[in-house]
Amino acid sequence: MSDQKRVIEYDDQTVRMFMIASIFWGIVGMLVGVIVAAQLNFHILNFDTSWLTFGRLRPLHTNAVIFAFVGNMMFAGVYHSTQRLVKARLGSDLLSKVHFWGWQLIIVSAAITLPLGYTRGKEYAELIWPINIAVALIWVVFGINFFLTLAKRNEKSLYVAIWFYIATIITVAMLYIVNHLSIPTGLLHSYPIFGGVQDALVQWWYGHNAVAFFLTTPILGIMYYYMPKAADRPVYSYRLSVVHFWSLVFIYIWAGPHHLLYTALPGWLQQLGMIFSLMLWAPSWGGMLNGLLTLRGAWDKLRTDPVLKFFAAGVTFYGMATFEGPLLSIRSVNALAHYTDWIIGHVHAGTLGWNGFMAAGMFYFLAPRLWKTKLYSVPMANMHFWLGLVGILLYVASMWVSGITQGLMLNNADEQGILAYPNFLETLQSIRPLMLTRVVGGGIYLAGFILMAYNIWKTVQSGEAVNGVCEVSAADEDAKKMGLIGAVTHPAFLYSAGLVVFSCIWLFADGFLELIGMGATIVTVMSCIVHFTRSGDSFAHWYDKLLENSMPFTVLVLISAATGGVVQIVPLVNIDKASVAEDKMQKVYTPLELAGRDIYVSEGCYNCHSQQIRPFVAEVKRYGDYSRLGESIYDHPYQWGSKRTGPDLARLGDKYPDAWHYDHMLDPRQTSPGSNMPNYPWLFEKFTDYGSLPSKINAQKMLGVPFPDWSPAEIDSAAKAQAKAIQKKLESQGKEVDADTEIVALIAYLQQLGKSIDLEHEVATN
Amino acid sequence: MSQNPNEEKIREHTFDGIQEFDKSLPNWWLFTLYATIVFSIAYWVYYQKAGIGLDQEEELKAAMAEIDENVARAKAEAGVLDDDTFAVMAKDQGIVSAGELIYTQNCSACHGANREGGIGLALNDAEWKHGSNPLAIKKIVDEGVATAGMPPWGPVLGDEKVNQVVAFLVSKQVK
Numbered sequence: 005m006s007d008q009k010r011v012i013e014y015d016d017q018t019v020r021m022f023m024i025a026s027i028f029w030g031i032v033g034m035l036v037g038v039i040v041a042a043q044l045n046f047h048i049l050n051f052d053t054s055w056l057t058f059g060r061l062r063p064l065h066t067n068a069v070i071f072a073f074v075g076n077m078m079f080a081g082v083y084h085s086t087q088r089l090v091k092a093r094l095g096s097d098l099l100s101k102v103h104f105w106g107w108q109l110i111i112v113s114a115a116i117t118l119p120l121g122y123t124r125g126k127e128y129a130e131l132i133w134p135i136n137i138a139v140a141l142i143w144v145v146f147g148i149n150f151f152l153t154l155a156k157r158n159e160k161s162l163y164v165a166i167w168f169y170i171a172t173i174i175t176v177a178m179l180y181i182v183n184h185l186s187i188p189t190g191l192l193h194s195y196p197i198f199g200g201v202q203d204a205l206v207q208w209w210y211g212h213n214a215v216a217f218f219l220t221t222p223i224l225g226i227m228y229y230y231m232p233k234a235a236d237r238p239v240y241s242y243r244l245s246v247v248h249f250w251s252l253v254f255i256y257i258w259a260g261p262h263h264l265l266y267t268a269l270p271g272w273l274q275q276l277g278m279i280f281s282l283m284l285w286a287p288s289w290g291g292m293l294n295g296l297l298t299l300r301g302a303w304d305k306l307r308t309d310p311v312l313k314f315f316a317a318g319v320t321f322y323g324m325a326t327f328e329g330p331l332l333s334i335r336s337v338n339a340l341a342h343y344t345d346w347i348i349g350h351v352h353a354g355t356l357g358w359n360g361f362m363a364a365g366m367f368y369f370l371a372p373r374l375w376k377t378k379l380y381s382v383p384m385a386n387m388h389f390w391l392g393l394v395g396i397l398l399y400v401a402s403m404w405v406s407g408i409t410q411g412l413m414l415n416n417a418d419e420q421g422i423l424a425y426p427n428f429l430e431t432l433q434s435i436r437p438l439m440l441t442r443v444v445g446g447g448i449y450l451a452g453f454i455l456m457a458y459n460i461w462k463t464v465q466s467g468e469a470v471n472g473v474c475e476v477s478a479a480d481e482d483a484k485k486m487g488l489i490g491a492v493t494h495p496a497f498l499y500s501a502g503l504v505v506f507s508c509i510w511l512f513a514d515g516f517l518e519l520i521g522m523g524a525t526i527v528t529v530m531s532c533i534v535h536f537t538r539s540g541d542s543f544a545h546w547y548d549k550l551l552e553n554s555m556p557f558t559v560l561v562l563i564s565a566a567t568g569g570v571v572q573i574v575p576l577v578n579i580d581k582a583s584v585a586e587d588k589m590q591k592v593y594t595p596l597e598l599a600g601r602d603i604y605v606s607e608g609c610y611n612c613h614s615q616q617i618r619p620f621v622a623e624v625k626r627y628g629d630y631s632r633l634g635e636s637i638y639d640h641p642y643q644w645g646s647k648r649t650g651p652d653l654a655r656l657g658d659k660y661p662d663a664w665h666y667d668h669m670l671d672p673r674q675t676s677p678g679s680n681m682p683n684y685p686w687l688f689e690k691f692t693d694y695g696s697l698p699s700k701i702n703a704q705k706m707l708g709v710p711f712p713d714w715s716p717a718e719i720d721s722a723a724k725a726q727a728k729a730i731q732k733k734l735e736s737q738g739k740e741v742d743a744d745t746e747i748v749a750l751i752a753y754l755q756q757l758g759k760s761i762d763l764e765h766e767v768a769t770n
Numbered sequence: 771m772s773q774n775p776n777e778e779k780i781r782e783h784t785f786d787g788i789q790e791f792d793k794s795l796p797n798w799w800l801f802t803l804y805a806t807i808v809f810s811i812a813y814w815v816y817y818q819k820a821g822i823g824l825d826q827e828e829e830l831k832a833a834m835a836e837i838d839e840n841v842a843r844a845k846a847e848a849g850v851l852d853d854d855t856f857a858v859m860a861k862d863q864g865i866v867s868a869g870e871l872i873y874t875q876n877c878s879a880c881h882g883a884n885r886e887g888g889i890g891l892a893l894n895d896a897e898w899k900h901g902s903n904p905l906a907i908k909k910i911v912d913e914g915v916a917t918a919g920m921p922p923w924g925p926v927l928g929d930e931k932v933n934q935v936v937a938f939l940v941s942k943q944v945k
């Protein structure tokens with residue numbers, strides 16, 4: 005058997021299917037993006053229809069482009085390149101099919117449930133719990149299929165692209181499962197097990213690292229395969245690959261709290277989020293350098309080859325976005341940019357520029373090869389490139405200007421604390437031309453993408469599907485295996501682990517322990533340097549050996565990626581809720597308020613309204629006293645928000661009479677001239693779901709929310725009595741409404757916002 | 771580990787035809803990495819260990835104290851504001867039209883474009899529930915009426931704009 009040659013046929017059919025699915029969902033997702041961007045300019049485009057309203061469609065846009073467009077693109081790229089990098093057919097044909105069809109089914113069910121208002125109310129984690137389970141299962145199928153492929157590989161060592169794929173599979177599984185832990189209250193509804201500040205921290209640990217490990221690491225792996233292939237040049241630097249891979253995987257996880265700067269999140273976590281974001285700059289740029297410098301000696305090909313054109317621009321956008329990220333996480337910059345369009349622009353530099361262009365480059369590379377033909381039209385691909393580039397620049401530049409303009413206006417208070425722009429709507433009017441430019445930019449980008457779809461469709465028509473093959477000789481089995489013990493007993497691992505442990509002791513402990521930590525950190529660094537200088541070859545050999553053994557490699561990736569989350573989240577999960585409340589504590593909702601809150605979540609109000617007042621003069625003057633940690637401690641899910649298309653609502657309660665809310669929800673322009681908020685007429689017709697309240701309250705009690713021991717009948721009558729009282733009040737103000745409609749429950753919720761219990765009689769400010 | 775950066779050392783192993791150089795890390799890149807690490811440690815020590823840096827609540831407290839001081843000084847300098855002052859202001863066309871603009875932007879949604887009332891009370895009749903003299907009106911605008919759902923506008927608009935809108939209302943007052 006030993007000298008025998010075998011021919012392996014790759015499973016490229018799965019790759020083709022994922023690729024076509026990605027292009028299809030890409031068009032859908034981006035089209036929804038253009039629609040929601042247009043809705044922000046012209047409120048009539050919400051059509052007074054619940055399932056076409058911004059708050060429900062925006063999650064559809066984000067989920068579609070992340071999980072459907074990039075997800076399918078990633079699977080195509082991972083499956084195509086991995087088979088070739090390890091010289092083996094995909095692990096299991098059955099699993100490949102289950103993976104493909106399972107994922108498409110998930111996307112379709114998401115596309116149905118999100119517009120209907122079934123949501124968990126957490127950004128990029130909106131899908132309801134049955135779909136969450138399906139996602140986790142299909143992801144496990146993907147993982148098994150991938151590792152099965154590695155198990156039967158005919159290539160001993162793992163190439164850098166595979167490292168990134170392993171990091172993706174392991175870390176996304178960890179993030180997704182933890183952030184989606186929920187208690188169901190029914191078939192379509194659940195509450196996340198974390199609440200308030202804990203939920204915020206877990207959410208952004210997930211949200212930030214969804215960007216890292218769903219939108220970045222797999223695409224870096226794809227870059228490491230397709231870039232040198234297309235350029236026909238060696239990768240610039242192997243050792244840069246090693247250093248930037250491990251630093252990226254370790255550091256990324258810690259940076260999540262930069263989404264929560266100046267909120268009620270404890271200061272030490274905010275500062276960790278900021279400094280780890282700064283330290284992430286160089287590791288990210290390591291990837292950009294290795295991509296761009298691989299093109300050395302091949303720059304002339306950029307003129308003729310659309311594939312390289314897209315890759316070079318995509319990697320450049322990656323570099324730009326990963327410089328902008330650390331910049332935005334500097335606290336004083338964040339004070340200006342947070343909640344504004346600048347963040348939207350930043351995200352789209354990454355998604356349109358990096359993900360979109362890398363996807364396009366990969367598709368133009370794959371189509372002729374998977375269908376054994378020539379690209380239908382190179383000029384059309386070049387046209388796509390320029391349309392895409394102009395689209396991105398219009399989009400990103402307008403969002404920069406918009407974000408900075410609105411941020412400056414909103415934060416502008418003079419030396420007497422007087423707001424220069426007291427009316428929020430004034431700041432909205434000033435960015436309207438920029439919001440319109442964004443629609444144009446996004447539309448041009450989409451036009452380019454559709455051109456690509458046409459180009460690839462014509463290419464597919466002109467060729468026929470063929471599967472790649474390769475010839476392998478049976479592997480010689482004399483190589484000595486390295487197990488987990490071998491991996492973790494080498495100085496390279498011990499120094500790294502020691503460095504992390506000792507520096508954590510130094511940075512987090514006090515007194516004597518702190519000194520020990522500092523001393524041990526310094527000793528570790530020094531001895532590591534000495535050891536490495538003397539016998540660096542042994543480190544290199546250890547790493548070469550590690551690359552031949554996927555199990556210990558995977559475990560080390562998991563350890564690196566899990567460390568940051570453990571250090572940040574565990575201390576916060578174990579806190580006693582009452583003891584951290586500072587000076588204000590949230591009141592437990594009445595049944596009707598809880599029903600109203602679920603309507604608020606279901607309508608996606610958090611997409612445009614925050615509930616978190618930052619401790620700035622301008623915010624305290626505009627919205628009221630800054631938000632305390634205790635004030636949202638019972639909120640499952642938390643609703644702090646991340647964007648203020650409209651004003652903050654944390655202290656909305658009692659600011660306006662019920663009748664104001666009645667008018668405002670029916671037609672926001674009646675009370676707020678010039679507003680771009682949709683009308684919500686269906687709230688005045690749909691009846692409040694009282695029936696589910698007992699099971700909802702029961703679930704919340706299980707999560708530790710101190711609801712009284714109500715019977716279902718008591719819950720029902722309490723809800724109805726409060727609704728009746730609000731209806732009477734509205735009637736006295738000349739507003740006719742049925743007491744059992746959703747608007748009444750929503751008003752009950754809105755009118756209690758910010759009415760927390762003062763634990764100390766003296767309020768800190770104001 | 772010294773290596774000539776121009777040396778094109780290539781690793782022997784290839785993956786599906788892909789080769790890898792083993793060039794040393796660019797110095798400026800390494801410098802960036804080390805600089806951010808050093809800065810981060812210093813930042814942490816400044817805020818968490820040495821306790822020199824203010825936390826966000828302390829920052830706000832300091833800023834608010836400064837503002838209170840400025841407001842008190844401005845009030846002292848402005849002298850006493852009484853009903854007669856408003857009577858004079860209400861005849862100043864510049865002040866009244868400035869007040870009208872503020873009214874349109876912030877008050878008309880509840881009190882009506884022509885002060886005919888709506889969610890809020892009418893302001894174009896002779897009935898003034900909380901007192902009709904200028905200082906009483908100013909107090910309502912400044913502090914709001916929590917029970918009626920009227921928000922306090924003093925902290926939002928500031929003294930000057932509140933005075934302007936009061937002057938506007940006084941100028942239109944039906945005696």
